[in-house]
Amino acid sequence: MASGLHGLTKTKRRSGDTRARYRRILRFAAWHLAVTWWYELILPRVGLRGLAERTRARRMRHFARRFHSLAVELGGLMIKVGQFMSSRLDVLPPEITAELEGLQDEVPPVAFSAIRELAEQELGAPLEAVFASIDQTPIAAASLGQAHRAQLLPGIAEDTGLGSVVFKVQRPGIDRIVDVDLAALRRVGGWLRRIRIVSARADVPALIKEFSQTSLEEIDYLNEAANSERFAADLADDARVAVPAVVWERTTRRVLTLEDVTAIKITDAAKLAAAGIDPVQVAPVFASVMFDQLFTHGFFHADPHPGNIFVTPAPDSGQGHPWKLTFIDFGMMGEVPVKTRSGLRKLLIAAAARDGRGLVAAISDIGVLVPSADSVKLEQAMTQLFARFGGMGFAELKEVDPREFRDFAMEFGDVVRSLPFQLPENFLLIIRAMSLTSGVCSSLDARFNLWDSVEPYAARLLRDERGNVVRDAASQAWEIAAAAVAMPRRLDALIRKVDEGSLEVANPRLERHMAKLVRLGQRVVAALIFGALLIAGALVRPEDHVLSNVLMICSVLPLLFGLRPPRS
Structure with missing residues (x-):
């Protein structure tokens, strides 16, 4: 009877904690959405734009500090959101990224007694009967799980060829926490859906559904183990990349055992320098490896934040550098459909060639721009954008006179806002992966120029697709011929409008x-x-x-x- 009452009390306490967590996330989101709405939309319309601009940096720091505290205290998916924002060095202001940077490493660990209880329940035996030894101090405490070093028993070590391994266990109760966080995000998504400027650009419920599916897959370690082996197979011939082996005999849905591949964190400049590795040389290699995943294999690591990538010193294998990039944590992976991959390749080639028209065509192919959209003005905007800012790195763009950006925004902002853009449902992880990639490269090299990586990669794509290039050239020749045939008729119509006084010129x-x-x-x-x-x-x-x-x-x-x- 006492046991039953204790269980009922524990269940009620968990239910109360769940409701409190849900309400706290919603309160935080509602308050900061209201503050943003007031300062960025209302005040400029009543002539107080200067006040909004003067207080922006302070408000951003305040938001980042509050979110930092919330994420560390609540954990769960809130940590994932913070990690994403801290890696957006190329877009988000330093007031936010600097404050949230610590979230990569400061997730509080779970007591080993709770880890032991869950692991023994999953493996069906005491840990002493499963491993030769386990270090009770975690080497990493992530938002969804916790990792400890361990030694395999002699028999399994001989079979696998591994001795030292990393024993990764889910945080107890993480399933329930993820469910609550996803419910809160769905509610916030419902609010955003009612904002016209947001709903016109993205199907928020569909994006949250995609994020929910990815999050649920991430807490299934059998799925992560399978992803790891698929990723390793895709990049087996790439001497620049290393992937830890899976010990399937010690892996379940909530426990994952992997080869210990711990090395230098990719953004640890001091340790890289001590190992004789130049961070500036690491950035373009990392970008190229991510390009291969997205544009060639179509199966990519969707969470490449600094905590998930090591630089491992290794003998020079002909790549020009004595180190490898070692990826870990394959819970969040993405797939690029064939059609989307083709559009992304075209987009990359067009960007490298500074081809505004080709870029707009690629955006349409991917599904970001509705096919019925009038894209002529967008092509003009992209052409002028490339002419002025094309080829500049992140650091160079920061040095450009802000008035130039304002002039460009004034001239083409209305054009871009008026076009029917949308965010395809399968695009969320692609954006996340490229955003994190850009952020990591910028932290490795403040003057990193993405064009330096894009151009040789695009040239390689062109060499690989000579047949497509020929077809594209033939298609363009046909378009030119058709335009030449139609030219006399268009000139006649133009002259007639001039004669009638009905010609309109828009400025x-x-x-x-x-x-x-x-x-x-x-x-x-x-x-x-x-x-x-x-x-x-x-x-x-x-x-x-x-x-x-x-x-x-x-x-x-x-x-x-x-x-x-x-x-x-």
Whole structure:
């Protein structure tokens, strides 16, 4: 009876903890969405853009500190979100990335007694009967699991050729935590779906569904072990890459035993230098290896943050450097469908060639741009973007005068926002992998230029696809011929419009400035009417309370008119 009551009390406590965790995540998201909405959307519309800009850095630091504390305390998928943000050195400001960087390493460990209990339950025997020895101090405490060094028993060590291994065990109760976190993310996704600028660009429920599936796969260690072997098979002929072997005899859904491949963390500049390895040389090799996974094999590591990649000193195998990149943690993997892979290859080639038209065509092939979209202006924007900023690395872009970016955004921002972009359902992990890759390369080399890696890789793709190049050339020749045939008819139509006085010439920048002036004039008039009614109401209040109230209530109408958002 006492045992039953104890079990019931424990279940109720867990249920209460679950609800508290769910509510806390939602409160955090709701508050910061509201703050962002107020400062970035409302204040600029009432003439307080300067205030929003002056406080932005401080607000970002405050957000990052609060999220850091939340993620460390709650663990689970919140750590994954923080790790992703900390690796976006190429996009997110340093106020955020610097604060969240520690999340890669500071996840608090679980007591070994809890790890032992779960592992023995999974393996069906005491750990002393399964391993020759186990180090109770973890070598890594991740968001979903914890890793310890161990020695295999002599018989298994002889069969596998391995002695020292890494024994990875799920965090107790992580299944329930992941379920709660996913439920909270679905709720936040529901909020985002109601924001037009978000819903027009992405199917948020579909993206969260994809993330949910990936997260559930990540806590199945049998799935991770199978991914590891598939990844190793894909890159078996690549002397630049190493992958730990799986000890299947000591692996279950919640326990994973792997070859111990611990080496130098890829972003540990001090240890790399001590080993005679130049971090600047590591960056392009890492980028190229990730390109191969995405564009050639179509099966890629979707969580390549610094904690999951080692640089392992090794004899020079003809690659020009005496080290290898060793990947671990294959719980989050992605697959690129054949059609998407073809589009990505075209995109890479177009980017290397600074071909704006080819880039837009590749974006359409991938499914990011709806086929019915009028892409002519986007092609012009991409062509000018390449002409001005093409070939610049992350550090070089930081040195560009911000006014140039503002001028470009003013000229082409409306074009980009007006086009029907969308985020394909299978694209989330691709974006994550490339984002993390870019962040790691930038941390290895502050002046890393992605073009230096893209151009030789794109040239190799072109050599591998000579047949496709010939077909593309033939297709372009056909398009040119068709345009030449249609040219006289188009010229005739143009001359006729000139004769009729119906030719229209659009100047988007002038139109935008005129529209802003009109809106400004309307707001000034609205403000004057609001002030007049409010003052009039205050003046007549001593003599006529009713009229005073009517005037003050009516003053709200021009105020609302002046604060209304501009029409899209």
